[in-house]
Amino acid sequence: MSYPDVIKPEDLLCPRPAGLYCPPGDFYIDPVRPVDRAVVTHGHADHARAGHGVVAATPETLAIMAVRYGEDFAGRREPIPYGESFTRDGVSVTLVPAGHVLGSAQAVVRWKGLTMVVSGDYKRRRDPTCARFEPVPCDVFITEATFGLPVFRHPDDAGEIRSLLLSVAQFPDRCHLVGAYALGKAQRVIRLLREAGWDKTIYVHGALERLNALYEAHGVDLGPLAPATASGPKDAFAGQIVIAPPSAIADRWSRRFPDPVDCFASGWMRVRARARQRGVELPLILSDHADWDELTGTLDELRPGEVWITHGREEALERWCQLEGIPARALRLVGYEDEEGE
Template sequence: MIRPQALLCPKPEGLYCAPGDFFIDPVRPVARAVITHGHADHARAGHGAVLATPQTLGIMAERYGEGFAEARQAAAYGEAVARDDVEVTLVPAGHVLGSAQAVVRWRGLTMVVSGDYKRRRDPTCPPFEPVACDVFISEATFGLPVFRHPDDAEEVRKLLRSVRQFPERSHIVGAYALGKAQRIIALLREAGWERPIYVHGALERLNRLYEGHGIDLGPLEPATSSAKKADFAGQIIVAPPGALADRWSRRFPDPVAAFASGWMRVRARARQRGVELPLVISDHADWDELTATIDEIRPGELWITHGREEALARWAELHGVPARALALVGYEEEDDD
């Protein structure tokens, strides 16, 4: 019986695969890296060679420039890639465009690194695919029972009700530039909002990248398209979260500050950010989704990389799945980069 630690083990740089000599989502430059998705806490520049989905490689090039790594290799979902005698396959994680779980196989042992993931439908990326494995290595960003995310569509309807209630005001939705912003826009389109959505300049390049991969975001306009405050009355603006408290927001008429994040479940966080309209929409699995995923996969072992590790490990143990917390550092609580 091969010990899982012989295939993947935690190091200061991140999870290391000794038989294949590569790291998964390393937090500092390494010779060979497998990258699960394009958020900055998982996808850093400066590696020698990078293996990722074509979408993630495109995101990294957009954010860091074409020279973000010495070499790159694209792997489509389901395509097996050999690293020495280790096989690596990327399967959808449902987190953001191009996000993947890394399925690592060696000598009959299968370990799955989830990266960041969610289980609910997202119109901007393929859904999470569960993979049978000996060891499932999961995040636990929202790994506490208090975190149970409401229905995404209902949160968007809450936003639209506020727009109807306050037609003289603008609504600025704080949303992370990669993934969340595009998902909010797509959900608004599904809810019937056909008017132009105004976007902060920091979102424009990633919006174009999403559209280049076939994600229809509908009519978008720069949030600087008019100098008159009155022109933005009754309109929706999507911007990075930091813009909510920035001088930039003063160009809009009496803006309603909204913020789309799983952390908006915590009222104190909403108050700290001055958020008038919290929208509990997350790109991470909540407690019920985390536990349901473990129950569905039923791995031989559960390893937890980052987040609320202790509670999820305890739940797994009580349900017959041996678990351990890896306590990896360098990964943010959510995808705010």
């Protein structure tokens, strides 16, 4: 692949210990340690960290960071709505939807005729809580590979929610306790339940309340919610659905519920051993990341000159690219955790 004016992709973006760095623009994308200037693709803690001098991100991501880290999480904020750009030393950066969580973005970086897209974390299927992924033609596409193995083919979301509601109907004397990560997954499960016709109050762990309120403030209607802390007999939660962070499921906090059916909403629930290890009675295969078909389908659609893989199951996706005649390399960036947001 020949690039404009013999520019190499590494001249525009290159991996460094702090993360993916842009030398001509002097900024990082999703740095894993504090830097002077950062572009942040979304609000999960493995991509969005406090302590940077300047953070450029979507307004939603900046609001999420303020909720998670406090209003002084950075020296200065630069809100960049979807479709808008900023230019620094000749480098243009545009943020477009990634479909991962509220405010998640791909960073489209352009310089001297070269276009590189840093996708961050993304998924291709519809999500009622965030803007849908927008493909952008590019010379280099930088992708995750969290579920970069052919075994990971996520089922239909609506079918997983039907399984949950069927279980609720079958066990009316039990509480269904759903483990879902606080940012993105919890709100998506709630919205999918609403779309499936569950209009009753959904009870939530206190750790979700501020993020739920933020989603509501950005136009995501979550319906009637209540804290899962009400005093009274255990059977008050019989037949109810409670959403909580996965860590709370194994905590003494969960003992307040009547014979709970432990559920976990995650793409990792495709692996039965993981469900057994967590003691999950009802696995719900709901992922906020692209599965194997979405990863390969995206690369087939874009047909970039090169593919860079940030983290995850790099080897299988790199091999797929080779078989398809697309040059690929694994960056093996350190600091991006498969579990965060999943």
